[in-house]
Amino acid sequence: MIRVGVYGATGYAGFELLRILRHHPGAEVRFATSRSHAGANLGDIFPVRWDLPLIPEDKADPGQVDAVFCCLPAGIALTTVTTARAAGAKVVDLSADFRLKDPQVYQRWYGLEHTAPDLLSSAVYGLPEVARSEIKQADLVANPGCYPTSILLALYPLLKAGLVTDGPIIADSKSGASGAGRTPSLKTHFVEANENLSPYSIGRGHRHLPEMEQEMENFGAKGISLLFAPHLVPLNRGILSTIYVPVSARLDILTLHNVFNNTYADEPFIWLLPEGQLASIAHAVGTNRCVVSLTLPTPGQLIVCSAIDNLVKGAAGQAVQSFNLMFDLDETLGLLNS
Amino acid sequence: MIRVGVYGATGYAGFELLRILRHHPGAEVRFATSRSHAGANLGDIFPVRWDLPLIPEDKADPGQVDAVFCCLPAGIALTTVTTARAAGAKVVDLSADFRLKDPQVYQRWYGLEHTAPDLLSSAVYGLPEVARSEIKQADLVANPGCYPTSILLALYPLLKAGLVTDGPIIADSKSGASGAGRTPSLKTHFVEANENLSPYSIGRGHRHLPEMEQEMENFGAKGISLLFAPHLVPLNRGILSTIYVPVSARLDILTLHNVFNNTYADEPFIWLLPEGQLASIAHAVGTNRCVVSLTLPTPGQLIVCSAIDNLVKGAAGQAVQSFNLMFDLDETLGLLNS
Amino acid sequence: MIRVGVYGATGYAGFELLRILRHHPGAEVRFATSRSHAGANLGDIFPVRWDLPLIPEDKADPGQVDAVFCCLPAGIALTTVTTARAAGAKVVDLSADFRLKDPQVYQRWYGLEHTAPDLLSSAVYGLPEVARSEIKQADLVANPGCYPTSILLALYPLLKAGLVTDGPIIADSKSGASGAGRTPSLKTHFVEANENLSPYSIGRGHRHLPEMEQEMENFGAKGISLLFAPHLVPLNRGILSTIYVPVSARLDILTLHNVFNNTYADEPFIWLLPEGQLASIAHAVGTNRCVVSLTLPTPGQLIVCSAIDNLVKGAAGQAVQSFNLMFDLDETLGLLNS
């Protein structure tokens, strides 16, 4: 059994992670920390029957575990991850602190100096379908953001094959409210979010933009820009990204399907829908899958719909997928129950 | 035009009140205060096109208006109402501060000494269908709570006629989330309230209980106790109270319908559904009506379903109804648009 | 008082229309028809207190009214409108039957031969902000579709001014479930639509596409194509269209705001939000407004967010707005209560 510790257990991602680990046959949770609820049990904080004690972060000893999941906010994770790595634990970090390779980009978007540039350079951006072998070797995996997961997995086959003509690529994303976290706010107050739908930080204003541009460039997107428009929708879980991609006018839908099929052959967590079906949030909720559909309404204009559960493939599930790879376990362990 | 001022304009009840007053042909809003948003316009706080300036409370002069609506929290309203009355304005107070006739009961439930017992004794509990003539004469009306409105209007015909045998009467109420106010909290955080339904303060624990017992006694309920169980349901507006009333076994459904029909003949805001139909929240939302249905499944066991819009008949609409009466206007003015 | 008749009163648009007409000071409803519920009262079909008799279509006499609103399905409206016009009534038709100027385009998209091409040529596409003077002269107004209303009003100032460079323009629209009508289906079954979000007919597959392309061309969009992607979202009312428009890179946001401000100066039902604010569905629900926001994340790439209530500005409210113009009434009559 791999011994694991979880930092930040009382946010939605931390709690989802614990739920997955609870039934994971190869992992054993040794500690779970909470800044706001240290001293309580998990069952005091969520409506579950679970006497897992929540300890303060300074009582957690990362030296006693093999792996650490860090579900802390950006800026906070930096220190915790550094400590955990120093203690020898492998780390999957769900924050943004190790996603951006360029410390200056990090500083520009998060307003913080990056205090661990060496660690940063060894961190692997954790999209298993893209970087499986790197993740297997990694000691530190930066788990991608929820929106980027839905968008990058939709773009990877196209960009890798050089099929995207000039941009911009437009990603119109719709997310359930759990993506905004568990801290109450007016925006996520029931009466304000219910029967409403609101765009926010659209265009080039959302913090998930730079990690998408970084990875798109890694996939081969030279000079192709991205417009990204997130929207809050009145449901709990799930992201649907509707992505408009200019492609070569010579490509037909069959060819495009083949490109995706070839890239994602044997991928356990990618589900390419047959032509004529469209990905919806219901296809993905409760699973670790990214569900993708392709529509080519007119030559040169591809629409990719990409659906994930923001808390599973968009956070905790993908983190466990990387964890499985890092410890040479079956990649799907703990992730196929739903 | 009656000149009015509104204290506490940026809660849900205050805002609903302003919406009603905006189209009220006999009233003119002279000021609106906000503790949290003084200096802003209403259109900065809600998604509406409305340049109504929000002023701090100490800048509002109740001496310049004929009437004041007070939508402040319990305890705070006490002072404001006292000031407004001293300045000569008639007052409709939407808080609980003037509902309970016994200052000691007030203190027990609200944890505050009542500092205006004289005003209290002149205040009228503002259910127009019950106390129309008193409201017409009143300078200070205590607008009933939302739950009490739905329950008391359902019980009044029965208690007045002495038809309720021994209790307890059981009122199982279901309320939309706007009843919990506009201040964010975990309980009303979208992800927590959505896809959930939760009881709270059930039995004899909710602050609306004492005002219901006080009024039930006024209606003639000697020694009949009340169990009250509120529930939070995932919708924005509306209360449905399902009320179980032990009545004399000799009463048939026709007789009971007649009792309600006689009591509420010509009431513009009571809608008694024909036998066989059941009141639902959709019957009431957006209106100032209390919608009532009667079911007699077995002799002696009456079930009254009572539906209101918690922000209209349960708050702002009923306040305007009393205001109309206090100023000798048509009782329905401003209240029939929906 | 203008005498009006309503065909198709028991769909969501027909019912919304009756609600508006009920409080309209210049109109009087003389008849309301229903194919499925003839013989019943409106209050039997909807949870409202309203004894309006629903008559079968062949009992309605359009010769006895000045105006007719036709809320029948495409294909059915054709006959009813023809009859009503022959009887001398002015008509606002909410179906698609008179929107497409080219009968062959109609036949291609709706699978029906157009049997009244003469009437068609006299029909005016009823966007008052675009065609006010034509509507004033019209005997037959084709009320625009809900999606087209949200999208065309967002594009009109740009296209009219020739500011759109080559396309495609991409309109990603999100609609509440009332847009799908009142006939039960699996797609709009509560459990299927709730906690879900699904694209449908995306790209160039939705029937609202040809009327948008026709009008865009009228606005001056030569050779600019449109991709349109509608999505069903779990809420009752409202459409938000997020529209990506390639514009000249020389335009700054201030200039673009001025273009909209100039086009829509004095328009009572267009609300251009100040820079920095984004249109959401909550801005528009319950009103006849189209709420627009502009975002220019990068030179040349404009994002227009456009929100309407699909049943008001997207259907019944806009129909009354045209009706007011056709009868030389104040354009806002009956439409400012919310």
Next chain:
Amino acid sequence: MIRVGVYGATGYAGFELLRILRHHPGAEVRFATSRSHAGANLGDIFPVRWDLPLIPEDKADPGQVDAVFCCLPAGIALTTVTTARAAGAKVVDLSADFRLKDPQVYQRWYGLEHTAPDLLSSAVYGLPEVARSEIKQADLVANPGCYPTSILLALYPLLKAGLVTDGPIIADSKSGASGAGRTPSLKTHFVEANENLSPYSIGRGHRHLPEMEQEMENFGAKGISLLFAPHLVPLNRGILSTIYVPVSARLDILTLHNVFNNTYADEPFIWLLPEGQLASIAHAVGTNRCVVSLTLPTPGQLIVCSAIDNLVKGAAGQAVQSFNLMFDLDETLGLLNS
């Protein structure tokens, strides 16, 4: 591996059952039937990746399996269960056809003659917490209704101990929309159910009443009547029953807790909340648990809140629990993943 067949796989209960069986380590699904979708795969009907063929009922051979789950409507199940038993398969029937011991009561409530009275007399009402040993011996288990599960498990400890004084017991139940099945109807049309809450068949009108009265009598409720009021609430899954139980005035809350604790000691699927906490739907959704809280606001008046997931403990999960018992498997097998 126990070989099982599922009749009626494309309703919500049938599909939930298949989801549970898919990960059940002791069962293997050999066939799944569908009346409406025979010939399709499960993945064509639900948004899941699952190529399970759906066969017509007459192609299913119950002689080739050890057990059959029957998720067919009342009246239809009668024949299928009879055939399956004749072929030697053990049966868990999720319909109402074998719940009511008295064929005349069945006929009164379901309007059908019971054609298999012999089978009926051998059927066991499948509440494992009440009838575990009978279920172990049974060849035919009648799986309880969803509402009865939530109510009977809340009443069993009290009735068995003779603590309920005279009635009526009042059960006010609130159910998510999946309880109404997957066939579209106006009542469960999204726009009608959303932002609404409606009572139906309240008092003594719902078909789940007779099975509750039958079992209450078995628990020892002599002459204690039940009022049952179901309500449809706008969420997908879950039932909360708020149950008002007159008990002896001498009982304090501690004693009552002990009664429940003693009855349900070691029950894996009963969760009695500590005093001061109230059961909500979120406590139960996605699990096979019945979550119970006790409130004693005044001596003699107990309020039991009881929450289940209507599709799990209220249908498919409880069916698997009985199946596990019938085949001498660990009772929790396949039921602890969530």
